[in-house]
Amino acid sequence: MEEYKAGDITVVIPTIGKNKKRLLMLLKHLRATSKDIKIHIVWDGNASPSYDFIFKVKSEFNCMVITHESNKGLSAARNTGLDNICTKIGMFIDDDIFPDPNWCQRVISFHNEYKSEMSALVGKVTWEGTNFKNRLTEWYEEFGAWSIFNGSKDLTKLSNFCGGFTSFKTSFFKCLKFSEEFTKYGCEDIEFGVRFFPMGGVLYLDSHLVGRHFKNLSLEGYIEEHIAAGYSKGLLAHLHPDDFFDLEFHQQACDKKDQGSYIHYLKNLAKYIYDKEDNLFLTEFSEFMSLLTKACLQSGYHNFFEENIFSVKNSWVVSCGVGEEDLYIPHFINAKFNEIVRGGDIQVLKEMQNKMPYFLKPFEAELAIDENSDAINKYLAINPEKAIGIDEEREIDSLNSRELYKVLLSPALEFSEKEKIVSKIIQVDPSFVSAYIWLLSNKPLEGVMREILLSVSTYFAERRPQDEKKKHLANIHSLLVQYREQEI
Numbered sequence: 001m002e003e004y005k006a007g008d009i010t011v012v013i014p015t016i017g018k019n020k021k022r023l024l025m026l027l028k029h030l031r032a033t034s035k036d037i038k039i040h041i042v043w044d045g046n047a048s049p050s051y052d053f054i055f056k057v058k059s060e061f062n063c064m065v066i067t068h069e070s071n072k073g074l075s076a077a078r079n080t081g082l083d084n085i086c087t088k089i090g091m092f093i094d095d096d097i098f099p100d101p102n103w104c105q106r107v108i109s110f111h112n113e114y115k116s117e118m119s120a121l122v123g124k125v126t127w128e129g130t131n132f133k134n135r136l137t138e139w140y141e142e143f144g145a146w147s148i149f150n151g152s153k154d155l156t157k158l159s160n161f162c163g164g165f166t167s168f169k170t171s172f173f174k175c176l177k178f179s180e181e182f183t184k185y186g187c188e189d190i191e192f193g194v195r196f197f198p199m200g201g202v203l204y205l206d207s208h209l210v211g212r213h214f215k216n217l218s219l220e221g222y223i224e225e226h227i228a229a230g231y232s233k234g235l236l237a238h239l240h241p242d243d244f245f246d247l248e249f250h251q252q253a254c255d256k257k258d259q260g261s262y263i264h265y266l267k268n269l270a271k272y273i274y275d276k277e278d279n280l281f282l283t284e285f286s287e288f289m290s291l292l293t294k295a296c297l298q299s300g301y302h303n304f305f306e307e308n309i310f311s312v313k314n315s316w317v318v319s320c321g322v323g324e325e326d327l328y329i330p331h332f333i334n335a336k337f338n339e340i341v342r343g344g345d346i347q348v349l350k351e352m353q354n355k356m357p358y359f360l361k362p363f364e365a366e367l368a369i370d371e372n373s374d375a376i377n378k379y380l381a382i383n384p385e386k387a388i389g390i391d392e393e394r395e396i397d398s399l400n401s402r403e404l405y406k407v408l409l410s411p412a413l414e415f416s417e418k419e420k421i422v423s424k425i426i427q428v429d430p431s432f433v434s435a436y437i438w439l440l441s442n443k444p445l446e447g448v449m450r451e452i453l454l455s456v457s458t459y460f461a462e463r464r465p466q467d468e469k470k471k472h473l474a475n476i477h478s479l480l481v482q483y484r485e486q487e488i
Contacts, residue, residue, distance in 0.1 A: 004111050006036035006104055008088045009167070012081030014074055015095040017045035020053060022214060023095050027061040030093075034104045039063040040084055044077040046070055075178035075188045078163065082174050091167040097125060097211040099165070106209045107167045110155075118200045120168040122158065123209030124149040130212050135274055135285070137217050143286055144293065149205065156205045161193030165211040172201070179239070184300075186229030187236045194240055198462070198469065219267055219274065223296055227263075230300025237301075238309065243431075253298040254305070263299060266292040401429035408438065419443070431460040433472045440479050450483070 011030060015023055023041070030039060041063055043049050048067055057063045066080055078092060089111055093099065103123070110121045126149065127137040140146050148160065163178075176195050182188035196203070230253075237245045256262075270288040399407065404425045408418055418438075425435040436457035439445070445453065454476065461472035 004089060004108050006034045006108060007038075009034075009091055009104065009107065010038040010040060010085045010087045010089070010170075011091045011093055012040050012042060012078065012085065013093055013095050014042045014044055014077030014081065016071060017043055017047070017049060019095070020049075024056070026093075026095060026098060027057065027063060029098055031061050033099070033101050037104060038087060040081055041065045042077040042081045043067045044071055044073070073180065073183035073188075074185075075182045076180045078178050079180065082170070082177065085170045085174075088170055089167060090170045090173060092163050092165070093211070094164040096213060096215040097165050098214055099123070100210045100212070103209060103211070106206060110204070110206065110209075111167065111169070114204070116202070117169045117172040118202055120166060120173075120196075120201065120203045121209065122162045122166045122203055122205055123211050124205065124207045125165050125211045125213055127213045127217070130214055132214060132216050134217070136219065136222065136289075137213075139286060139289055140217065140222075144289070149207070156207075158203045158205050159197070161189045161196055161201075161203055163189045163192065165209075166203075181235060181239070182232055184228040184231050185225050187232035190244075191236055191239065194243060219271055223263060223267060223292070226293055226296035227300040227303070230297035230302075231304045232300075233297055234301040234304030235308075238304070249298070249301070253301040256295075256298060257302050257306075259295045259299040263292065263295050266295060401425050401432045401435075404428065405432070405434055408435075415442075433457050433461045436460075437472065437475050437479070440476075454480070 013023070013026070017023070027039065027041075030037065039061065041057065043065060045068075048069075049065065054065050057065055064084070066084055068076070068080065081092070082090065089107070091107065106123075107121060111119070114121075125146065126141060127133040128141075141150065148158070148162070176192065176199070178188050179191050182191065193201075193203075233244075234253075237250070266288055270285060270292055273285040273288065404421055407413070408421045408425070413421070422435050422439055425432050436453050440450065440453055440457065458473070458476055461469055461476060
């Protein structure tokens with residue numbers, strides 16, 4: 001099989017052109033590490049680059065400059081870069097990341113060993129070794145979002161996609177593209193991963209492939225970025241509620257709404273501790289930064305829903321008798337579903353299905369099979385007359401779905417208690433495949449109910465990461481074989 005070389009790599013650098021001096025330094029740095037790679041700059045600024053700048057970039061660094069007429073966002077810039085790559089390997093490098101000198105050889109060596117079209121590589125991004133390192137960047141890398149890069153020294157498979165310092169096989173990425181609905185900072189990589197991983201994509205982290213972050217990080221900048229990230233988190237939850245809608249986070253964000261004064265208060269406390277010269281308050285600084293991060297994300301999250309969802313009038317709001325925030329479909333499903341089906345209001349379900357079919361698809365079986373709520377009641381309220389004690393109930397109510405599943409596996413529980421826990425798991429997380437598989441494996445089910453659970457569990461299993469998907473689908477297939485043998 002053909003071996004890759006430096007000339008098979010195209011580096012795509014998305015930029016808004018805010019810091020042209022740093023961009024020129026990056027181009028000089030990349031050319032010093034390899035004269036053979038191809039470099040494409042995707043200019044996504046509101047103002048076009050000058051003729052002199054384009055001439056300098058092309059003549060001195062042999063780069064292609066592709067210009068957007070206006071700022072379209074990082075996703076659009078990456079997609080434009082993908083459209084113009086002609087080499088077999090592509091690499092995204094943000095315009096503030098300077099790779100270590102050995103970066104090109106590490107990328108080539110990886111792709112020569114991992115030939116699969118689905119194999120991609122991300123390097124460790126850090127402020128270490130730069131003049132921009134400070135206590136805030138140290139916290140961010142150790143405890144914040146960038147702690148993901150503190151993996152083992154060997155190649156590590158990641159479950160989240162990261163695109164700022166990433167190499168890939170061009171043909172596979174051209175099939176996927178980034179969602180251009182993400183125009184603000186954050187979450188475009190996570191959304192890309194929703195499609196990348198189920199299609200068999202594998203992202204490896206190489207901690208020896210290092211990119212230095214040449215960007216000042218201040219508390220003010222951190223707050224601004226994370227409010228924008230919260231906005232994108234709202235879009236992500238709206239586009240993929242099966243995977244990312246978190247009822248508790250959603251309710252908190254909607255209840256608190258404008259958190260500007262709270263964010264300002266936390267910022268001042270964190271800044272006071274940050275400015276201390278000693279290290280006596282490191283724990284307190286971390287705690288305040290965690291609170292500040294959550295408040296920023298919730299504020300931006302609510303901004304998204306306020307601008308794009310709650311302000312859009314629905315024709316059936318009045319008939320439901322609830323407010324806009326309560327009516328948001330994933331929220332409604334999680335919080336109100338039992339009330340709706342027990343009231344037999346199938347028409348409301350059908351209208352919700354029309355409004356957001358990709359979220360309600362797994363419930364189509366119930367609506368098609370039965371015009372009353374019996375099938376759905378069986379689905380959600382598996383054995384309502386069997387109750388667990390009050391103290392146990394209180395403890396169970398505080399657990400999330402994965403913690404509940406661990407309780408379910410306890411050999412000390414009676415079968416009726418396990419039924420109750422399964423019901424609770426499904427109420428907390430309707431996409432929890434293992435709970436459906438437990439039911440299908442342990443409870444005699446009539447034909448209709450069995451078909452519903454098989455349909456729902458298969459639907460959610462298909463949307464899991466590749467390894468988990470294979471495991472779940474194998475279990476479901478095994479159950480189908482057993483059912484056929486029993487029927488024979």
